[in-house]
Amino acid sequence: MAKWTPFPHAGDYDWDTTRLKKQWARLHRGDCEPLPQDAAVLAAWVLFHNGEFQKAAEAGLKAGGAGITVANKATAIYANYLEPREKAKLELFMQVAERAEAQQLDDPDNANACYWQAYALGRYSQGISVAKALAQGLGGKVKAALERAIALEPKHADAHIALGTFHAEVIDKVGALIGGMTYGAKKDTGLKLFQAAVKLNPSSAIALIEHANGMVMLEGDKRMKEATKLYEQAAACEPLDAMERLDVDMAKEELEDE
Known part of the structure; x- marks a missing residue:
């Protein structure tokens, strides 16, 4: 495995297994991942929350079982925020999608196996262009996996965000x-999904960011003022771990660029 770009705020987070167990519900409000019973898997999550994404991915793969989920999350978050090379980023997303699809065969009721397959295919689609991805049939896979994730775990805020983004991007592009008619994308459904995500996880910067983006894609510039307010709320969120810090940093950068 090539060396990954380090988390830019290395050392700012110092989670250990004891603290992580106490804060697990808050940190995993977005993905509803159950607290792992396997010590090796929990140790991999500690690495993830501290921003040691490559070590978390390697430890998760080594642990196997529920460790595949931490490996997929660490890889996907790293690829999305920190991998500078487009080709490498797309390869990492495809690795996650393939692992998550295989994970579903072993554990068909695992909501996050469905979610990470969809997330990775969705980000891959954005990378190659949504129109091209739709032509390749990836849209249907993303939608089906996210709907399955929500059916398995109705409080999965992150899956609501991603499915809302699917509806918004499809309508925006085609x-x-x-x-x-072709992809089952609907404006009202997209907006409701974003609202549900923010309700399920109100302290989530990424839920606020994606809600803002989706609202503008679906309803145009008339919603820009509201979208900016959501970005301001996202930038003001207090990040508890490395991933949340990357979300908040992104919101701040967007506001600076306006």
């Missing part, structure tokens, strides 16, 4: 008519 229009409401074709988006609805």
Whole structure:
């Protein structure tokens, strides 16, 4: 495995297994991942929350079982925020999608196996262009996996965000008519999914960011003022771990660019 770009705020987070267990519910409000019973898997999550994404991925793969989820999350978050090379980023997303699909065969009721397959395919689709991804049939896979994740875990805020983004991006790229008829994308459904995500995880910067982006994609510039407010809320969130810090940093950068 090539050396990954380090987390830019290395040393700012110092989670250990005891503290992580106490804060688990808050840190995993977005993905509803159950607290692991396996010490090796929990240790991999400690690495993840501290921003040691490569070590977390390696430890998760080594642990196997529920460790595959931490490996997938660490890889996907790293690829999304920190991998500078587009080709390497796309390869990492495909690795996650393939691992998560295989994980579903072993554990068909694992909501996060469905979610990480969809997340990785969704980000891969954005990388190659949503229109191209739809032509390759990836849209249907993303939608089905996210709907399955929500059916398995109705409080999965992150899956609500991702499914809302699916509806918004499809309509943004191909229009409401074709988006609805061909891909089952609907404006009202997308907006409701974003609202549900923020309700399920109100302290989530990424839920606020994606809600803002989706609202503008679905309803245009008339919602820019509201979208900016959501970005301001996201930038003001207090990050508890490395991933949340990356979300908040992104919101701050967006506001600076306006």
